[in-house]
Amino acid sequence: MIYEPSFVAVAIFCVFVGFTLGLSFWLGSRAKSSAGYFAAHGQIPWFVNGIAFAGDYLSAASFLGICGMIAFYGYDGFLYSIGYLAGWIVALFVVAEPMKRLGRFTFADALDAKFQSRGIKLAAGISTLAVSVFYLIPQMVGAGVLVQPLLGFPHWVGVLMVGATVIVIVVTAGMVSTTWVQFLKGSLLVVFSAVLTGMILARGFTVKPGGDDGYAFRTLGPIDVSGVIEEEIAALPELDGEELVVPKGAWTESPFVRTRDPQDGAVTVWSLEEQKSSGTVLLREAQTVTETADGQLLVNGRPKGDEKGEPELHPVGHVTKLPDGQTKTGPVGLLSFFSTLQESEVVLWGNEKIREDDGTVTTVYYQRPTAGSRILRPGEHPRFAGIRSGKFIDKLNFLSLMLALFCGTASLPHILIRYYTVKDEASARKSTIVGIASIGFFYVLTLYLGLGAMTSGAMDVTNSNMAAPLLAKGMSELLFAIISAIAFTTVLGTVSGLILASAGAVTHDLLTNVFNMDLSDTEKVRVAKISSVVVGAVAIVLGILFEELNVSYLVGWAFSVAASANLPSLVMILFWKGTTRQGVIAAVVVGMTSSLAWILLSGDTFSKVYGLPAEDAIVPFSQPGIVTIPLGFLTLVAVSLLTRSSRPGEPLAETV
Amino acid sequence: MQARQGRIGLILFAIYLVLYGGFVLLNAFAPEMMERLPFAGINLAILYGFGLIVAAFLLAMLYGFLCGDHTRSKGPQEGGE
Numbered sequence: 001m002i003y004e005p006s007f008v009a010v011a012i013f014c015v016f017v018g019f020t021l022g023l024s025f026w027l028g029s030r031a032k033s034s035a036g037y038f039a040a041h042g043q044i045p046w047f048v049n050g051i052a053f054a055g056d057y058l059s060a061a062s063f064l065g066i067c068g069m070i071a072f073y074g075y076d077g078f079l080y081s082i083g084y085l086a087g088w089i090v091a092l093f094v095v096a097e098p099m100k101r102l103g104r105f106t107f108a109d110a111l112d113a114k115f116q117s118r119g120i121k122l123a124a125g126i127s128t129l130a131v132s133v134f135y136l137i138p139q140m141v142g143a144g145v146l147v148q149p150l151l152g153f154p155h156w157v158g159v160l161m162v163g164a165t166v167i168v169i170v171v172t173a174g175m176v177s178t179t180w181v182q183f184l185k186g187s188l189l190v191v192f193s194a195v196l197t198g199m200i201l202a203r204g205f206t207v208k209p210g211g212d213d214g215y216a217f218r219t220l221g222p223i224d225v226s227g228v229i230e231e232e233i234a235a236l237p238e239l240d241g242e243e244l245v246v247p248k249g250a251w252t253e254s255p256f257v258r259t260r261d262p263q264d265g266a267v268t269v270w271s272l273e274e275q276k277s278s279g280t281v282l283l284r285e286a287q288t289v290t291e292t293a294d295g296q297l298l299v300n301g302r303p304k305g306d307e308k309g310e311p312e313l314h315p316v317g318h319v320t321k322l323p324d325g326q327t328k329t330g331p332v333g334l335l336s337f338f339s340t341l342q343e344s345e346v347v348l349w350g351n352e353k354i355r356e357d358d359g360t361v362t363t364v365y366y367q368r369p370t371a372g373s374r375i376l377r378p379g380e381h382p383r384f385a386g387i388r389s390g391k392f393i394d395k396l397n398f399l400s401l402m403l404a405l406f407c408g409t410a411s412l413p414h415i416l417i418r419y420y421t422v423k424d425e426a427s428a429r430k431s432t433i434v435g436i437a438s439i440g441f442f443y444v445l446t447l448y449l450g451l452g453a454m455t456s457g458a459m460d461v462t463n464s465n466m467a468a469p470l471l472a473k474g475m476s477e478l479l480f481a482i483i484s485a486i487a488f489t490t491v492l493g494t495v496s497g498l499i500l501a502s503a504g505a506v507t508h509d510l511l512t513n514v515f516n517m518d519l520s521d522t523e524k525v526r527v528a529k530i531s532s533v534v535v536g537a538v539a540i541v542l543g544i545l546f547e548e549l550n551v552s553y554l555v556g557w558a559f560s561v562a563a564s565a566n567l568p569s570l571v572m573i574l575f576w577k578g579t580t581r582q583g584v585i586a587a588v589v590v591g592m593t594s595s596l597a598w599i600l601l602s603g604d605t606f607s608k609v610y611g612l613p614a615e616d617a618i619v620p621f622s623q624p625g626i627v628t629i630p631l632g633f634l635t636l637v638a639v640s641l642l643t644r645s646s647r648p649g650e651p652l653a654e655t656v
Numbered sequence: 657m658q659a660r661q662g663r664i665g666l667i668l669f670a671i672y673l674v675l676y677g678g679f680v681l682l683n684a685f686a687p688e689m690m691e692r693l694p695f696a697g698i699n700l701a702i703l704y705g706f707g708l709i710v711a712a713f714l715l716a717m718l719y720g721f722l723c724g725d726h727t728r729s730k731g732p733q734e735g736g737e
Binding site for chain 2: 075078079081082085086088089090092093094097335336338339342343373376377378379387388395398399402406426429430432433436437440443444447
């Protein structure tokens with residue numbers, strides 16, 4: 001698709017960022033001490049902190065990733081919404097208040113509150129850094145993905161812009177500024193998502209032959225399979241002048257047929273769709289992106305253009321059937337949105353790469369008309385298809401992921417540090433409740449947004465991350481500009497929180513407590529700012545390097561590692577008096593390394609990162625959670641029992 | 657007070673765990689059930705999913721209400737910065 005940099009988008013974007021930076025400088029004057037830098041003096045009002053939780057938590061993965069996944073595959077993206085939100089229940093009922101009670105600035109503080117052990121601080125500090133960096137990579141990649149089509153800049157520019165802006169924010173004012181940025185971003189995200197949802201409902205569904213550009217995708221046939229297919233196809237009257245291309249090489253095995261336009265030589269690919277009921281086959285027009293061996297880029301058989309009107313991929317997302325033969329539903333309600341879709345048919349798109357011997361690679365985007373009842377049920381996305389397989393091992397992968405999401409939220413260091421920005425436990429509790437309300441409301445909206453994008457006719461078939469912004473663009477240029485700017489500041493908000501958590505780990509946990517560097521308070525703040533810059537720079541580099549990797553995949557990594565490394569210790573410290581410091585250290589280390597190792601040896605990583613066949617993977621399924629989280633608990637219990645004599649003198653439940 | 661709040665927290669957590677666990681296990685072992693249409697032409701997958709989100713909010717509000725404004729204890733405050 002051709003994305004024209006929208007002047008309005010750039011302008012609004014600059015206003016947002018400018019306002020954010022201004023706020024940051026103004027608030028910066030108040031954050032001179034380390035209590036101010038890391039924990040905003042514990043003076044953030046609970047309501048603000050609650051919305052800031054939302055602003056912190058609802059990252060690019062939530063807004064862009066989940067909506068995009070739902071737009072392309074249906075219900076399955078919503079499983080992430082459910083899992084992510086459920087994690088907040090763990091945070092509220094199990095972790096929030098005890099965390100507040102146990103620590104001062106960081107997660108390592110809480111873990112170490114009763115032990116005063118450098119080993120614990122080291123393990124926890126490293127765990128914080130590791131999880132935060134893993135979480136940073138998808139955010140930075142997300143920034144690049146957003147900026148490219150919106151502002152027309154290449155990927156690395158987007159990454160650099162986010163990195164630089166965040167570093168400035170975090171260095172000038174630390175937690176105070178970060179909190180207000182996240183509060184602002186959280187409110188805007190929720191409000192405008194609600195507006196967009198309202199517009200989706202008001203628009204309703206309309207049967208269309210193609211996307212927003214008006215191009216009607218052709219369907220040929222039905223062809224009788226009993227005869228010779230090539231002759232049948234060549235005899236089709238609609239194929240006015242186009243000749244059939246004889247399949248060779250990689251094309252012979254593929255489920256596609258190609259025709260050539262004799263006038264300009266452009267090749268159109270058609271997918272073969274079996275009609276099981278009548279034993280015939282339909283030909284559906286597909287879209288293609290071809291990269292020739294000498295670097296030329298062809299779209300649908302013609303050289304890709306740069307300006308509007310020149311050859312490009314058509315926007316997609318159309319409804320082919322509505323209930324009771326309607327062609328237009330008019331405005332729909334919150335519930336009838338789903339019941340209508342349930343009885344409709346929508347064209348989804350699959351993709352397949354064909355590699356030819358001469359080095360030409362063609363990606364075919366083919367139509368998959370899908371019934372609404374299938375779209376709205378779980379298990380359509382390849383990652384979740386395991387639930388429908390008869391094999392227990394595939395179901396295990398699903399269970400493992402849902403467990404990691406459930407346990408992961410409460411274990412994320414950049415969320416945990418937000419408990420220290422309010423003044424007492426009651427505030428910690430209330431702010432978590434506000435957080436849950438706003439985050440929950442937003443996740444309800446994601447289902448509407450995703451399905452609305454799926455039927456919007458504005459989607460880019462190559463890029464699911466753009467589904468939500470493109471949906472807005474199809475509605476209103478202004479809304480698109482605002483949503484894009486919000487999406488971008490979404491990344492800013494989350495990245496700020498992550499860098500702050502990392503800076504805290506380095507300064508407070510590692511340097512001060514492990515290496516016993518005696519720093520004055522001002523020095524600590526300065527070191528924190530320097531580490532923010534360093535971590536920010538590392539994040540920029542990694543974001544550029546990992547451009548190709550799937551964003552939600554990386555976030556899943558971070559959740560699994562966080563849940564395996566952090567949750568067992570956090571929970572056992574609160575509920576089991578037999579916990580020893582060696583047990584905690586062992587649990588953090590074992591949880592972190594086992595989940596990392598599992599991920600590196602999994603089928604997903606093999607195929608997506610190393611480019612090796614997934615079947616060669618060493619571990620039986622990809623999500624480590626269901627193995628490594630219990631492993632963390634077991635390690636803690638086992639090691640604690642072995643080191644019984646090092647138990648602290650006082651029972652943990654009492655306050656010191 | 658602290659013990660009471662702790663217990664309320666764990667009970668509510670257990671309730672949610674059952675609800676969430678039910679959802680996850682149904683999806684894993686009986687996915688066909690999720691396609692049923694129990695209400696207003698909407699399938700169980702969507703209803704249960706929304707239900708979990710609403711339940712999270714309600715349980716959170718209930719917890720807040722039951723705990724009142726009490727803090728479990730006065731934890732370590734920022735001493736003299």
